[in-house]
Amino acid sequence: MQLDGDVVSGVINRLRRVEGQIGGIIRMLEDGRDCKDVVTQIAAVSRALDKAGFAIIASGLEKCIAAGEDGQPDRAQLEKLFLSLA
Template sequence: MKIEDDVVGSVVNRLRRAEGQLGGVIRMLQEGRDCKDVVTQLAAVSRALDKAGFAVIASGLEQCIAAGEDGKVDRAQLEKLFLSLA
């Protein structure tokens, strides 16, 4: 599967931000920060990862799943791919 270059750049940026956020969550836990603050940051990391995944899917969903012999995309595979991010 080939993801468009502009999408790759955007997704990589999102993932790097999520990586930084996750590092912050680890530090917060090690420092004994308040549970509410930790959960808030974990939610932010989760949303960042979801957005990265949705961007990849939106950029070329039909490219993610190989078309069958008749040239059609397997709808069950598409549904499974969507649900993997749910």
């Protein structure tokens, strides 16, 4: 799948930040940090992953889905893809 280069760069940067955040969460758990702080960071990671997924979908939705016989994207596949991020 070919996506816009700016979108790919943005998603990669976001995923690298998420990677760092996950490392931080692991350290927080190892250090016995407060549960509320850990959960807050997990929620932030979850939102960042959602945003990365939505950016990919918004940029290349038609490229992600095989066109039906009429040349239009398969709506059932589109719905499934969106719901996978819900």
